[in-house]
Structure formats: structure tokens, C-alpha cells
Amino acid sequence: MKEGDLLEKLKNAIVEGDPHKAIEIMNECIKLGINSKEILNKAIVKGAEVAGNLYEKEEFFLADLLMTGDALNAATEILMNSLNEKSEIQSKGKILIGTAEGDVHDIGKSLVISLLQGQGYDIVDLGSDVPPEEFLRKAKEINPVIIGISGLMTMSISKMQETVNLLKNENIPSRIIVGGGILSKESCEMIGADDFAKDGWEGVKKINNLIKI
Amino acid sequence: MGHDWVGSVNRIFRTISGSKRIDKVPFLAFAGEQMICRVTGKTVRELYSSPKIYANAIIQTFEFLNADSINVPSAYAGPSEGLAFAEANNRLDVIKWFDYQTLMVKQGEICKTEEDIEKLEIPDHGKNNLWKNSLEAAKLINEKTQFPQVISLSIWSVVQELRGIEAYKDMRRDPELLLKLCERIYESQMDIYENWLEIVGMPPNVFIAGYSFNKHMMSFPDAMKYEGQFIKRMMKKINVPFMLHNCGTSPYIDEVFKEIDFIAINGSHPLDIEFWIDFKKRFPKVTIIGANIDVSRELLTGTPSDVEEKVKENILNLAPGGRYICCPVCSLPWGVPIPNILAIPRAIEKYGHYPINTLD
Secondary structure, eight states: OOHHHHHHHHHHHHHHTOHHHHHHHHHHHHHTTOOHHHIIIIIIIHHHHHHHHHHHTTSSOHHHHHHHHHHHHHHHHHHHHHOSSGGGSOOOOEEEEEEBTTOOOOHHHHHHHHHHHTTTOEEEEOOSSBOHHHHHHHHHHHOOSEEEEEOSSTTHHHHHHHHHHHHHHTTOOSEEEEEOTTOOHHHHHHHTOSEEESSHHHHHHHHHHHHHO | OOOOHHHHHHHHHHHHHTOSOOSBOOBOOOOOHHHHHHHHOOOHHHHHHOHHHHHHHHHHHHHHTTOSOOOOTTSBTTHHHHHHHHHHTTOGGGEEOOSSSOOEEOTTSTTOSHHHHHTOOOOOTTTOHHHHHHHHHHHHHHHHHOOOOOEEEOSHHHHHHHHTTHHHHHHHHOHHHHHHHHHHHHHHHHHHHHHHHHHTOOOSOEEEEOTTOBTTTOOHHHHIIIIIHHHHHHHHHSOSOEEEEOOOSSBOOHHHHHHSOEEEEEOOOSOOHHHHHHHHHHSTTSEEEEOSOBTTTHHHHSOHHHHHHHHHHHHHHHOTTSOEEEOOBSOOOTTSOHHHHHHHHHHHHHHOBSSOOOOO
């Protein structure tokens, strides 16, 4: 099979959210010695994009995106293990992510992590119910490009604001995005974040945009 | 002067039934544990410690807010149901308690594996302390205010608590397993209902927290499969009118109302008031409890005047003809300034007395 066809098949397996098929095709790609950057950009990142577009058109739903995330991560793991030098594919940047203190919901956050990890970002997940001080401590330690604070409940807004204030007062230079269905332009401004996303896929897109800026 | 609960009961239930004998637009508020703690200064554990303390604190809070509605926040299939399942399955380690807000369940821990679902024990709500106290508190509120307590049930919010993110993956890889879990949760909801009947009495309505009816989360056929069909079964068993609560930001509204016979919709999205004006025309017998007063907007970031304008917009557009209850959605969180909340009943007093003329 031609390289292009194989990458197309891998992309489709990712869009379809079939981790087994993705692993099988990925192993074939490795065996054929296909350039890792080609695999990442033409199959893995592209697959996530196609799935995301289908989600925007309401042809895909959260379940489909999560399955895409599983296939994407299965493929990426093989790709990374196959590299002699991990630096062959440069990390797109470190992202620190967690759910605001007092909130334990993590479905949206898990989707964001799943889709970003497979696209070459280094993700540090602080988990849920994360105090502002913990965001600060970890930000100082790893110097992330982006800090993502997630929350499902309206009451998370005040904790997000507290966290952003603390990070800014301590001169953390990272860009901050907050995520959750409860957020609005007004509440994002009140929180003091650089941007906000109402769902997981929007979060992925906005993080990609924030990193480009 | 004390709160006129009899007036409130008439206002709310006459509005829902479509009666024209209403003095003014009712105000329905969602005051969760956070708001009750804020008003009374008590911690959540203090509230939950006895039905009497809890009921009095709830009454104090709703009267302070000048609301026409009153309910026990923990008597709903949210975190309390997670706690009941955690206790029944020896997983209290997944419960996170807070001083001034409701407890939470770490999502996806109780039903992490297929085996967990197979062996899932249904809670006995009559024996669970929090449920017992919540139901007793509901009974006391019934007695003290004469406001008949509405039971709140749900399927999907409990699925998310028990199974977490895996529930969504199950939709694609093992729908039968997910349906099995939904079935168990349905059984548990019916146990809540049985206990409610025994302790509180027959509810006037069922308030369904239908979180699955949200485009961000799943397709409409999936929402019907994993929640809608169970609601239809509840309707057959519990012979009182059902209302739908959906605080999602991209809800299926038309779709649901064509499929399920709810008598009221409680939500804040879409935010476009035109949608709600049109909805009222298309579903004239459905009471709107809302409509676009979102707690994360004017209430949180605006001024009392902003809130007043929003309430006025809702009243003038949706109250003429009745079947409209003013309600910010959803639960009033810690950060919302109290003057903004109190601006709602004030605005109702100003603009919400019947007869209210249509704008056009």
C-alpha cells in the first residue's frame, strides 16, 4: 500500500474512533519507515480535525470525540515509542490543566486532554478540585504555555477568578483559558482569563489558537 | 410581615395549570446548599444534621430571597443520589464533603468496571441518613408553608456520577452495558419515589433534571435511548404532571416537547428571547420557567438595574396570557451579589402584576 493511502487509513481509523485498527495501521506505518512528522500531521492531527469538524456540524457527539481521542492516543503512543530520539517530534508546548477547587467534574477536561495529548502537547493534569495555590505551585515548576481551568458549576466561576488573580499577582506569564458550559464572555472577563471555551472541542481549538498567537 | 406562602402556592400552581386567576408573575429560585449556608451561616453538615434545622434554614433562605417556591436542595437525584449509591456499595471514599457547598461524587469511580455495574447495589433511600433527613425536611416544609413539595428525579445525571466519562464511550462500544446501568438507576429513582410517597406524600409534580437533552453531550436519539425512555416509564408509573429542567447551554427543546409530554420547561438557553416568544406560540400549554435569565450573566457580572431590565424583558414578552414563572437558571452560586438576586422580586413587583399587556 502506498504511504498516502496508509496515512489516509490511519486518519480514518482515528475519525472512526477505532483504537485497534489505529494500532494495526500505525504498526504498519512504522514498519514501512514513514516519517514520524508526516504520520503526526497527515493522519493524527488531521484525524482529530476531521472529527472536530463533524462535531461542529452535529454529526458527531461527545461519545464520538472521546472514541477519536482513544484511537488518537493509541496511535500516538506507538509513534512516540518508535522514536529513537523523542525530540524528533518537538512538543508543541506544555499545558497545565485542572478543574477548579470545589468542583469534581472532569468529562470536558478529559476530552480536552485526550485530544491535545495526541496532537503533540505535553499535558500535566492536576485532576479535579484543585486549589488556586496548587495551580500556582505547578505553574512555577513547569512553566506552561497555557493554563486551563475547567468547571461545570456556576459556583466554579468565583474559584476560577481567585485562581487567575493569584497566577497574575505572582506574574505567571502563561496564557489562561477557562472552560465550562456555564461560561460567557462576561464571566470570562470577570474571571480575567485570556479566553474561554464552552465545551471540550472548542477548548482544543482555542488552545491551538492561543498557542499560535 | 411574614411571607405569604399560601399566596405563593396559588401563584405557582395556578400559573402551571394555566389559570387566569393570578395576581402576579411568580418567582422561582434555586437556592442550593451554598445559598442556604450563605444566608443562615450554617455549614452543610449542620444543615444535614437534623430535618428540623434543615427545614428551618431552607424556609429562612427562601423567605429572605422573597421567592414563591421552596424546595429541599438535597432531595434530588444529584450528589445525594451519588452519596446513596456510594454508601450502598461501600465506596464512601469517592465522596468529597465541603463546608459551605453541596457534597460531590468523584465521577466514574463507583461504576468504573463492567463488574461494578453488574454488582451495583441499589440504595435504600429510607435508610440513607441524608435522604431520610431530606425527605423529613420536605415533609416539615409541607407542613409549615403548605407548599407541596415537588419531587425531582433524573437518570443521566446519576449515570455521569457513577460511570463518568466511560458512559459516553459505552454509547459506542457497549450500549447494552450502559442500558443496564440506566435500568439500575431507574430502579433507584423509583425507590426515591416510594420513600417520598411514604414520608412526604403524593407530590403535585415531578421535576425531571434531564441533562442528557443537550447537543453538547449526545444526539437526540441517544438522549431518548438513555434517558427519555426511562422518563416515559416514570410517567406511566407516577400519575402526576412532569416538568423538565435543563440548564444545558445547547438543549434539545422542540425535540423533547414533541416526544415527551412535559407541562413546563425550566431552562435559560437559548438566550435569545425571540426563541422563547416563539416557543410560547408553538407550545401554548407549556409553562415557561425561566426563561433567559442565566446566573452566569447579568446576575453574576451585572448590576441590580441590569437584572431588572432582564426580568422586565422576560415579563413583558412571556407573561401576557399566563404560564410564565420568572426564574434564574440554574442554582444561585456564592459569587452572585445578593442585591442582584433581590432585584428579581423587586422587578416582578414593578412589572409583573396582572393584567400585563403584550408588547405588540
